[in-house]
Amino acid sequence: MSTVVTGGEKFETRVPLLIIGAGAAGLCAALAAKEAGVEPVVIERDAVPAGSTALSAGLIPAAGTRFQRAKGISDSPQILATDIQRKAHREADPAVADAVARNSGPLIEWLADRYGFPFDVVDNFNYPGHAALRMHGLPSRTGLELIDRLRSAAEANDIVILTERAAERLVIGAAGKIEGVEMARGDGAVERLGCDALLLACNGYGGNPALVRRFIPEMADALYFGHPGNRGDAVIWGEALGAKLDHLGAYQGHGSVATPHNILITWAVIMQGGLQINSEGRRFCDETRGYSEQAADVLRQPGKVAWNIFDERIAAVARQFEDFQNAERAGAIVRADSIAALARALRLPEATLRDDWTEAESLKARSGRDRFGRQFAPEQRCESPFCAVKVTGALFHTQGGLAIDARGRVKRNDGTVFRNLFAAGGAAAGVSGSTAAGYLSGNGLLTATVLGRLAGHAAAEQVMQSAKG
Numbered sequence: 121m122s123t124v125v126t127g128g129e130k131f132e133t134r135v136p137l138l139i140i141g142a143g144a145a146g147l148c149a150a151l152a153a154k155e156a157g158v159e160p161v162v163i164e165r166d167a168v169p170a171g172s173t174a175l176s177a178g179l180i181p182a183a184g185t186r187f188q189r190a191k192g193i194s195d196s197p198q199i200l201a202t203d204i205q206r207k208a209h210r211e212a213d214p215a216v217a218d219a220v221a222r223n224s225g226p227l228i229e230w231l232a233d234r235y236g237f238p239f240d241v242v243d244n245f246n247y248p249g250h251a252a253l254r255m256h257g258l259p260s261r262t263g264l265e266l267i268d269r270l271r272s273a274a275e276a277n278d279i280v281i282l283t284e285r286a287a288e289r290l291v292i293g294a295a296g297k298i299e300g301v302e303m304a305r306g307d308g309a310v311e312r313l314g315c316d317a318l319l320l321a322c323n324g325y326g327g328n329p330a331l332v333r334r335f336i337p338e339m340a341d342a343l344y345f346g347h348p349g350n351r352g353d354a355v356i357w358g359e360a361l362g363a364k365l366d367h368l369g370a371y372q373g374h375g376s377v378a379t380p381h382n383i384l385i386t387w388a389v390i391m392q393g394g395l396q397i398n399s400e401g402r403r404f405c406d407e408t409r410g411y412s413e414q415a416a417d418v419l420r421q422p423g424k425v426a427w428n429i430f431d432e433r434i435a436a437v438a439r440q441f442e443d444f445q446n447a448e449r450a451g452a453i454v455r456a457d458s459i460a461a462l463a464r465a466l467r468l469p470e471a472t473l474r475d476d477w478t479e480a481e482s483l484k485a486r487s488g489r490d491r492f493g494r495q496f497a498p499e500q501r502c503e504s505p506f507c508a509v510k511v512t513g514a515l516f517h518t519q520g521g522l523a524i525d526a527r528g529r530v531k532r533n534d535g536t537v538f539r540n541l542f543a544a545g546g547a548a549a550g551v552s553g554s555t556a557a558g559y560l561s562g563n564g565l566l567t568a569t570v571l572g573r574l575a576g577h578a579a580a581e582q583v584m585q586s587a588k589g
């Protein structure tokens with residue numbers, strides 16, 4: 121049970137910086153703190169660090185990197201900040217959005233140059249809302265590779281990660297200063313650890329059905345596709361502490377999870393020219409607005425499902441993702457030589473599917489725009505053999521959380537900041553504004569990694585300052 125208690129007693133063991141959560145945010149924070157000269161200790165509920173980071177595609181948007189320049193891609197932090205704010209309907213905190221955009225390129229180059237992460241830029245399709253090709257990924261295009269490399273970097277730098285430790289209670293001293301944490305070990309024993317500064321990197325509340333129902337009722341019954349251990353502790357502690365909580369209704373959804381296989385089907389299949397069709401054989405929206413808002417749209421269709429329809433050319437692009445290869449191996453991708461045969465194989469109404477498909481193909485040929493506002497282009501034309509996959513909408517992670525400044529310092533309701541409390545990643549409010557539609561692809565790992573690094577550095581500075589004074 122996560123709570124906050126007031127305690128004057130001393131802790132037997134004290135560490136300079138305690139980080140709760142060993143996902144992307146916690147491990148980037150730990151690396152940054154260590155570089156700044158402070159020994160962090162990371163605690164993690166699971167036996168092996170994974171988090172939602174391991175479930176992701178591991179793609180991080182970053183602007184102005186040498187990886188982009190090498191491929192002749194022109195981009196800048198200003199353009200990224202503009203893209204973030206356009207998608208977020210200008211609801212993102214400008215100081216935080218500017219900071220993540222400005223520090224995104226340095227983050228990628230830091231991980232590449234100092235820790236040897238072999239990033240490259242995805243250059244054969246773009247995600248909705250990005251004005252430039254800027255998704256940086258590792259060879260397998262998996263978050264598992266990202267978290268494994270972060271954990272190895274932490275271990276190589278002698279960073280202590282205490283696994284099978286679930287933080288349950290924050291202990292608060294005079295004037296609201298965080299004194300330490302009570303945590304439950306895997307064997308049920310309770311341990312107490314004092315700290316000079318605390319950094320919350322325990323993600324959001326997607327794994328807490330009561331909080332999802334309270335803050336995001338439209339996704340209360342949806343499949344949760346994130347890490348089950350993200351139970352909203354940061355929000356629960358924040359409420360008890362009088363911290364400011366922002367945009368609690370915001371989330372990253374995804375309208376393309378293969379069902380019943382539960383495998384993520386990359387949105388590349390749509391951006392390359394694929395369509396989404398419901399069980400009546402009809403399209404129902406402009407699929408290219410974004411995959412996040414598409415989750416609720418798919419869930420509003422009969423049976424809460426849709427079919428992505430595309431072709432073999434698009435399947436070849438999607439195959440760079442291990443998830444897509446897994447979906448093929450699992451038999452989730454259905455193939456047919458004609459749209460009529462595909463309709464029969466999927467048991468969809470043949471005439472309506474053929475009408476919507478033919479209309480879209482003719483719009484592609486003349487660069488037309490459809491009744492939903494989707495803009496098509498000739499290079500998106502599809503040809504036999506055709507492919508299809510049955511998908512549903514899912515909740516990936518929540519985007520609301522503790523309001524922070526541009527250095528990850530947690531804000532109180534009155535606008536002041538806590539002296540020694542920091543947050544990053546899904547524990548903090550993101551840069552997606554107040555709705556699912558405000559989520560620009562990559563906002564999750566962007567804020568986890570960049571703000572993790574900034575918050576880790578700021579927390580280390582705070583520890584060193586308080587040691588001096």
Ligand SMILES: Cc1cc2nc3c(=O)[nH]c(=O)nc-3n(C[C@H](O)[C@H](O)[C@H](O)COP(=O)(O)OP(=O)(O)OC[C@H]3O[C@@H](n4cnc5c(N)ncnc54)[C@H](O)[C@@H]3O)c2cc1C
Nearest residue numbers: 141143144145165171172173176177287545546562564565
């Ligand atoms: C299927 C999927 C695909 C995605 N793809 C992308 C993508 O390609 N690009 C992108 O930008 N974003 C993507 N995201 C979102 C991205 O994964 C998250 O935004 C990001 O991983 C959050 O990082 P984090 O460090 O905040 O949290 P996590 O990686 O979830 O780490 C939090 C850690 O805290 C631990 N923890 C929680 N509570 C406690 C506690 N009380 N005590 C101790 N430990 C605790 C958890 O066990 C967990 O290990 C995707 C998400 C999903 C689910």
